[in-house]
Amino acid sequence: MASYVTKEGLDKMKAELEQLEKIERPKITQQIAEARDKGDLSENAEYDAAKEAQGMLEMRISKLKDIVTTSKVIDETQLDTSKVSILTTVKLLNNDTKKEQVFTLVPDNESDLKSGKISVNTPIAKGLLGKVVGETAEIVLPNGNKLSFEVLEITL
Structure with a gap:
């Protein structure tokens, strides 16, 4: 694979x-x-x-x-920034804390939380994939907690 x-x-x-x-x-x-x-x-x-x-x-x-x-x-020139996908950087508004957060979705072996790079296979990333600017992602974490993020911006 x-x-x-x-x-x-x-x-x-x-x-x-x-x-x-x-x-x-x-x-x-x-x-x-x-x-x-x-x-x-x-x-x-x-x-x-x-x-x-x-x-x-x-x-x-x-x-x-x-x-x-x-x-x-991954050919970065072929990526579509109209929706959240691998290698896109997403600016989010955490609807619970009202704080902005920025994540870049990367392959598993390149994740580094300190630099804001999260694996596309994490619950948060999976909940964001395919979302567009203005859309809200409701994410249920493995521990049962729920997060709500509004997508503010998608860039490379």
């Missing part, structure tokens, strides 16, 4: 993959060799920890390779 990413997100994943393969992998291989040189492997906690770290690293490398090879880069 293809996942959608931004060009920036794909570049970050490629850089992380290169870091893991060229720097982290050799470090762990060295740690395993050093731990092995210390003798009896059956009671060697350093060896066990290094092997476990190696397994986690290889899983991450494998996952990243899979994502990088199956990802489709």
Whole structure:
């Protein structure tokens, strides 16, 4: 299954993959060799920890390779700002607090709440998708709380 990413997100994943393969992998291989040189492997906690770290690293490398090879880069020039969709930035009025909030809807692996980027698969984003300026989104969160947002502006 293809996942959608931004060009920036794909570049970050490629850089992380290169870091893991060229720097982290050799470090762990060295740690395993050093731990092995210390003798009896059956009671060697350093060896066990290094092997476990190696397994986690290889899983991450494998996952990243899979994502990088199956990802489709979203063409931002083809996005429609008449309605809320992936990669749009939405200015909202929280009808309960009367405060404005701004979110950019991004693919899962690019979400970063501190910078206002939320995954398109979050309850809030799902409730906003397809809305147009002036429309109100009534969103029920997993904990049962309800939020009401008015869409004020949609931009890229």
